[in-house]
Amino acid sequence: MTDGVLAGWGGVAAAGAATYAWRALGVALARRIDPGSAVFEWIGCVSYAMLAGLIARMLVMPAGALADTPLGDRMVATVAAFALFYLAGRSLLIATFGGVGLFALLMFARQSGLL
Amino acid sequence: MDGTERSGASARRLGYRQGVVDAFKLPVALLLASMMGFGSMAREAGVALGPALGLTGAIYGLPGQVAFVDMTALGAGLAAAVLASSLANARFLPMAVSFLPLVRHGLPRTAPLYLMVQLLSVNSWAHSLRSFPGLPGAAHRPYFVAMGCTCFVSALVGTAVGYLLVSQVPHVVTLGLLFLNPLYFAILFVDARRPAFVLAVAIGAVAGPLLYLVDRDWAVPVTGVVGGTLAFALVRLARRLR
Numbered sequence A: 001m002t003d004g005v006l007a008g009w010g011g012v013a014a015a016g017a018a019t020y021a022w023r024a025l026g027v028a029l030a031r032r033i034d035p036g037s038a039v040f041e042w043i044g045c046v047s048y049a050m051l052a053g054l055i056a057r058m059l060v061m062p063a064g065a066l067a068d069t070p071l072g073d074r075m076v077a078t079v080a081a082f083a084l085f086y087l088a089g090r091s092l093l094i095a096t097f098g099g100v101g102l103f104a105l106l107m108f109a110r111q112s113g114l115l
Numbered sequence B: 001m002d003g004t005e006r007s008g009a010s011a012r013r014l015g016y017r018q019g020v021v022d023a024f025k026l027p028v029a030l031l032l033a034s035m036m037g038f039g040s041m042a043r044e045a046g047v048a049l050g051p052a053l054g055l056t057g058a059i060y061g062l063p064g065q066v067a068f069v070d071m072t073a074l075g076a077g078l079a080a081a082v083l084a085s086s087l088a089n090a091r092f093l094p095m096a097v098s099f100l101p102l103v104r105h106g107l108p109r110t111a112p113l114y115l116m117v118q119l120l121s122v123n124s125w126a127h128s129l130r131s132f133p134g135l136p137g138a139a140h141r142p143y144f145v146a147m148g149c150t151c152f153v154s155a156l157v158g159t160a161v162g163y164l165l166v167s168q169v170p171h172v173v174t175l176g177l178l179f180l181n182p183l184y185f186a187i188l189f190v191d192a193r194r195p196a197f198v199l200a201v202a203i204g205a206v207a208g209p210l211l212y213l214v215d216r217d218w219a220v221p222v223t224g225v226v227g228g229t230l231a232f233a234l235v236r237l238a239r240r241l242r
Helices: A002-007 A009-030 A038-060 A064-068 A071-087 A092-111 B002-025 B027-044 B049-059 B062-074 B078-088 B092-103 B111-119 B122-134 B137-168 B171-190 B195-214 B219-241
Strands: none
Touching: A009 B049, A009 B062, A009 B078, A009 B092, A009 B111, A038 A071, A038 B092, A038 B171, A038 B195, A038 B219, A064 B171, A071 A092, A071 B171, A092 B171, B002 B027, B002 B122, B002 B137, B027 B049, B027 B062, B027 B122, B027 B137, B027 B171, B049 B062, B049 B137, B062 B078, B078 B219, B092 B111, B092 B122, B092 B137, B111 B137, B122 B137, B122 B171, B171 B195, B195 B219
């Protein structure tokens, strides 16, 4: 019956509560920390490093369907998106959808035997 | 006094309006797309539509949602799936600590913050940090609430659309949807400005994948605490030497 619990509302409640615990703890601690303090900068560093680590891993060693795509294609699309970001005056929209478009195009080319 | 109140009210209006406008610039499109990916993933894992929407609303952090559904599909136990999904979103602790003081401006009690903190996501966080310097202090909280609510509703809509459309989308589109999230976040981090944050991103990006090879479960939190502390210490040391 584990499957039923996981896929149902019991799993939603448990996962939601376990995630909300981080948020609530953050509210409780936030009152005691001055945004201008060194602690603030340290927490920002931890936050940035943690997410950068997760995102880099998702790009280099993805899970699921992306795992079957060539690493080179993901890297080419990522570097192209970075370049596009600066060329387009720091536009997140153009860079993101340009990179995703290029990646989909590469995948389409492989699927059709063009690459 | 009247003038101050009026300017406070107009600052709040500006915040609400700007928050919705900025949400529609990119986050709404991004959330619709990425949550469509999550919705289709949840359906393939055998989660019903109601609980799939429940996961989006209750967890409201894509890495944790994906981790939970992934483990559901693998047939993992409840405790392991809950722990993995919670750890995948441990970033909400430092995010909340660092962000909430910025929206507390003029709030007499902290109770409403316990509700508002559920609206915190990488999107609302990153866009608020980008926009706050150009907005008056009284507009910060309205901006965050407006941006957060708009994003939250978009996430639920995206989950439902992805869940219902999964069988009709070509595989290339699915791959594009899955690639969109990490790419978007990578671009956001390349745009980090403060030297300590730039260094933290660089260290994290290198250490994250390497530590993942050593220990899959603890790679993310260890990268954050060790890599972030290292970046923080190095920048402080450099400042002192200068």
